[in-house]
Amino acid sequence: MPYELDHVVLWVADPVRSAAFYRDVVGLEPVRLAEFEKGLAPFVSMRVTERTLIDLVPLTVAPQLNAAPGAEGSAGNRLNHVCLATSEQEFEALRTRLEAGGHPVTPYAENSFGARGTAPRTYYFADPDGNVLEARHYG
Template sequence: MTKNSLRLDHVVLWVADPVAAAAFYETAVGLEPIGVAEYTEGTVPFPSVRVNEETILDLAPHGLAARMKMLPGSADSAGHPVNHVCLALPADAFDALRARLEEHGVPVSGIDSGLSGARGAATRSFYFRDPDGNVVEARHYA
């Protein structure tokens, strides 16, 4: 892990049920849940899922919005998801994710090619929604 270079640390997704969201991201997407037991015990405000060793998705309940006071108007962001979050995967993991989502009955988009991203043009990509309506893109670079 590189501690002294610019990296994306986390993205906060608003969810209705953080435990259910963590279960979805674990079973349908294959991400490791973090802090679910602590959340259910009331010792942390929300659980997360690990994307990789450097990046997590925080699964914040809508009720947490009232505590969002770091900037004026921050509480108003509850329920306003980002357009989408993109996960870049190796080819085999890309195929496995698509198959796992379909096994769980999660609708997926068609496969696009050549969409531009942080690493250039992606070989393949597709989109799906989590149970809270957050849009996730999965992509594979050659």
């Protein structure tokens, strides 16, 4: 296959606050957080895998990206959800951290199809900006 997912952009009001959520609750490591805080980077990224990031881009940047040819009106909108696959142990630990922090979590769903086939269990939650994430584990 010639492609792989490089990054997903999520629009956020406060990238530093969002980075703290993704670091402390979800368990992802921030990339360029210090540079962003110093004004040296336009956004913060969170490392999902060695080769995949979630970019936390400030909503204030949306007008600039709407100016790209063919992009008018597309920047700043939410996508439906991003799915994170992990081990069963981390899947349960994430749910525990979400619930302990008062973050609403959906009931478990079963036998959900994804990139690696059918996952036995999944659940959904939102970040501080309302971006929806799905967590799942495969057997």
